[in-house]
Amino acid sequence: MMAKIGMMSFAHMHAYSYAASVKQLPDATLAAIWDDNPKRGREMARKFGAPFISNVKKFLAADVDAVIICSENVKHRPMVELAAAAGKWILCEKPLATTVKDGEAMVATCKKAGVGLGTAFPCRYAPTLIEVKSQIAAGKFGEIYAASCTNNGSYPGGWFSEPQLSGGGATMDHTVHVVDLLRWMTGKEFTRVYCENGTLIHKKLKTDDVGVVHLEMEGGLMVSHIASWNRSRSFPTWGDVTLELIGEKGVISVDAFNQKVNVYCDKVMRAEWVCWSGNMDLGLVKDFVAAVDARREPPITGVDGLKAVEVTVAAYEAAKRRKPVPLTT
Amino acid sequence: MRVGIIGCGGMGYHHARMATNCGLRVAACGDTVRSKAEALAQEYSAEPVSDSLALVRRNDVDIVAVCTPTPNHAPYVVAAAEAGKHIFCEKPFGRTVEQCREAIAAARKAKVKLFVAHVLRYFQEFEAIKAQIDAGKVGKVGFVKSYRGGVYPRGEANWFRDYAQSGGVTLDCIIHDFDWLRYVFGDAERVFCQALQRSEPDVLDYSLVTFRMKSGVIAHVIGTWAHPSGFRVKVEVCGDGGMLQFDSADAPISSMMREQAGGTPGMIIPSSPVPVSPYQLEWQDFVGWLEGKHPPRVKPEDGLKAVRMALGALESAKTGRPVKL
Numbered sequence: 001m002m003a004k005i006g007m008m009s010f011a012h013m014h015a016y017s018y019a020a021s022v023k024q025l026p027d028a029t030l031a032a033i034w035d036d037n038p039k040r041g042r043e044m045a046r047k048f049g050a051p052f053i054s055n056v057k058k059f060l061a062a063d064v065d066a067v068i069i070c071s072e073n074v075k076h077r078p079m080v081e082l083a084a085a086a087g088k089w090i091l092c093e094k095p096l097a098t099t100v101k102d103g104e105a106m107v108a109t110c111k112k113a114g115v116g117l118g119t120a121f122p123c124r125y126a127p128t129l130i131e132v133k134s135q136i137a138a139g140k141f142g143e144i145y146a147a148s149c150t151n152n153g154s155y156p157g158g159w160f161s162e163p164q165l166s167g168g169g170a171t172m173d174h175t176v177h178v179v180d181l182l183r184w185m186t187g188k189e190f191t192r193v194y195c196e197n198g199t200l201i202h203k204k205l206k207t208d209d210v211g212v213v214h215l216e217m218e219g220g221l222m223v224s225h226i227a228s229w230n231r232s233r234s235f236p237t238w239g240d241v242t243l244e245l246i247g248e249k250g251v252i253s254v255d256a257f258n259q260k261v262n263v264y265c266d267k268v269m270r271a272e273w274v275c276w277s278g279n280m281d282l283g284l285v286k287d288f289v290a291a292v293d294a295r296r297e298p299p300i301t302g303v304d305g306l307k308a309v310e311v312t313v314a315a316y317e318a319a320k321r322r323k324p325v326p327l328t329t
Numbered sequence: 330m331r332v333g334i335i336g337c338g339g340m341g342y343h344h345a346r347m348a349t350n351c352g353l354r355v356a357a358c359g360d361t362v363r364s365k366a367e368a369l370a371q372e373y374s375a376e377p378v379s380d381s382l383a384l385v386r387r388n389d390v391d392i393v394a395v396c397t398p399t400p401n402h403a404p405y406v407v408a409a410a411e412a413g414k415h416i417f418c419e420k421p422f423g424r425t426v427e428q429c430r431e432a433i434a435a436a437r438k439a440k441v442k443l444f445v446a447h448v449l450r451y452f453q454e455f456e457a458i459k460a461q462i463d464a465g466k467v468g469k470v471g472f473v474k475s476y477r478g479g480v481y482p483r484g485e486a487n488w489f490r491d492y493a494q495s496g497g498v499t500l501d502c503i504i505h506d507f508d509w510l511r512y513v514f515g516d517a518e519r520v521f522c523q524a525l526q527r528s529e530p531d532v533l534d535y536s537l538v539t540f541r542m543k544s545g546v547i548a549h550v551i552g553t554w555a556h557p558s559g560f561r562v563k564v565e566v567c568g569d570g571g572m573l574q575f576d577s578a579d580a581p582i583s584s585m586m587r588e589q590a591g592g593t594p595g596m597i598i599p600s601s602p603v604p605v606s607p608y609q610l611e612w613q614d615f616v617g618w619l620e621g622k623h624p625p626r627v628k629p630e631d632g633l634k635a636v637r638m639a640l641g642a643l644e645s646a647k648t649g650r651p652v653k654l
Contacts, residue, residue, distance in 0.1 A: 200471025200472050222535075224551070230572065234571060
């Protein structure tokens with residue numbers, strides 16, 4: 001079967017990689033592109049060789065099985081609702097939503113409409129992180145007691161620091177990946193959140209750009225996580241995902257994208273780390289396409305997305321109230 | 330000037346050598362374990378003493394170096410001050426803030442000089458980091474992260490394993506980073522901490538500490554005594570004009586031994602030699618102060634404030650809430 005995939009918005013840069021992944025898959029086709037920014041939509045249509053449909057109703061009425069939504073964060077909910085009403089399978093960029101209420105509504109809407117809703121957590125497809133998960137699952141480290149993690153990045157610019165579009169800054173942008181990875185690796189839920197955050201690096205932003213999140217998981221597993229846009233423009237790469245896990249039988253650390261070649265190019269005059277490891281976005285999109293074909297729930301669900309939203313929202317609340325916020329599991 | 334060492338464990342040996350390198354003479358070595366006092370005393374042709382309270386009163390001792398487990402620092406500092414001796418005290422300054430206050434008051438009253446050994450301020454890599462920050466290379470700093478630790482340390486009668494005495498990795502190890510953060514970025518406003526402090530089935534400690542500095546800077550410190558082997562230090566400083574990183578694992582020398590009969594094989598040992606040890610620089614600074622040449626880089630109040638940061642962190646770990654400092 002050939003899954004016909006439509007793209008809804010290229011506001012989030014991950015859309016480029018997802019669209020390119022769809023193009024690479026033999027059992028999927030990039031059927032149509034819609035974007036609420038018609039200029040960007042037309043440009044992407046030319047780039048990816050797919051028709052641009054400017055009217056969202058016409059786009060959803062077109063012969064499209066599933067959509068990948070990469071809009072600004074706050075627009076995820078209305079777009080998911082439109083797509084679900086049209087019976088489309090949905091892969092939504094992270095964070096799934098910027099409020100728990102929105103996330104819950106999205107999950108409920110898709111369930112009611114009988115469509116699959118997936119959250120784009122491509123890190124679950126990074127070979128390094130798959131290896132760590134399998135070693136933990138094999139019991140090599142025994143019980144995991146503690147973890148210290150990071151998801152640092154450079155400032156992405158644009159709408160990411162417009163709170164009415166992003167719902168928050170670095171804490172909103174860079175908490176969910178690691179929260180999802182920890183749930184995926186340990187099978188445990190989060191019970192408590194504390195956070196210190198602020199606008200510390202890029203003073204003119206209207207959002208936070210550094211968040212230090214302290215978390216507790218079921219059984220008392222203690223976690224600290226740094227969600228940031230603290231990488232300078234001269235830093236050799238965009239950022240990182242790292243985890244150090246302290247277990248009963250040993251310790252394992254992973255720097256997920258540290259499969260790199262160091263490049264020193266005089267034309268660039270900035271050291272570059274070129275990552276050569278597998279394309280995790282391709283793995284994500286491939287599994288989504290398989291779920292669309294089988295008309296089953298995508299492997300990383302809307303509920304997975306919602307769980308990460310709950311932690312992120314609680315982090316902002318904790319930072320504001322300056323005290324830990326409990327989570328119900 | 331002649332030095333009396335109190336506490337003849339690892340740090341006692343170390344400071345005896347550093348003092349000697351500074352041209353001082355080790356005159357007496359005190360330890361409640363007589364054999365330990367004798368072993369160190371023999372190396373320096375010094376007098377072994379079982380009662381360290383008697384050591385501080387000896388006429389052949391001008392400087393007392395306190396290298397005992399943490400809870401005994403303050404009592405010996407007070408006794409040494411009352412005996413009119415200058416004091417070199419290992420970190421952490423005290424087990425409680427009250428102990429630090431008593432030690433400071435005793436030294437002030439006796440008009441003796443009291444130095445708290447926050448040696449990180451003399452480490453070449455940390456001085457280089459500070460110099461880059463001071464030169465504006467990273468712009469205005471907003472975020473700092475540091476990481477320190479490795480294997481759980483051994484001590485006389487495994488005293489580190491008794492959290493009531495040692496305070497674990499939070500009080501004993503990353504207090505280095507706490508002091509350095511104050512040194513470079515000023516006082517802390519509040520702290521949040523999660524500390525593992527396990528005793529069963531294995532003794533492991535891991536500490537995740539976040540300070541909000543008065544300047545607004547967020548500082549995250551990770552301390553580990555949970556690793557099976559090794560020791561590692563990492564630092565990252567991020568500002569509006571750039572960032573910097575240091576990692577001790579990225580070392581100029583690394584060696585790896587072939588397995589010998591009965592030996593331990595395989596582990597890569599990194600090393601980064603310096604012409605003058607930071608511990609030596611620390612003693613030079615202390616001696617220079619005693620000779621009236623300059624003020625010391627570390628003042629007793631710095632030692633107290635670092636203890637307050639660490640105890641605030643431990644209180645937060647216990648209550649699960651941020652603690653105002």
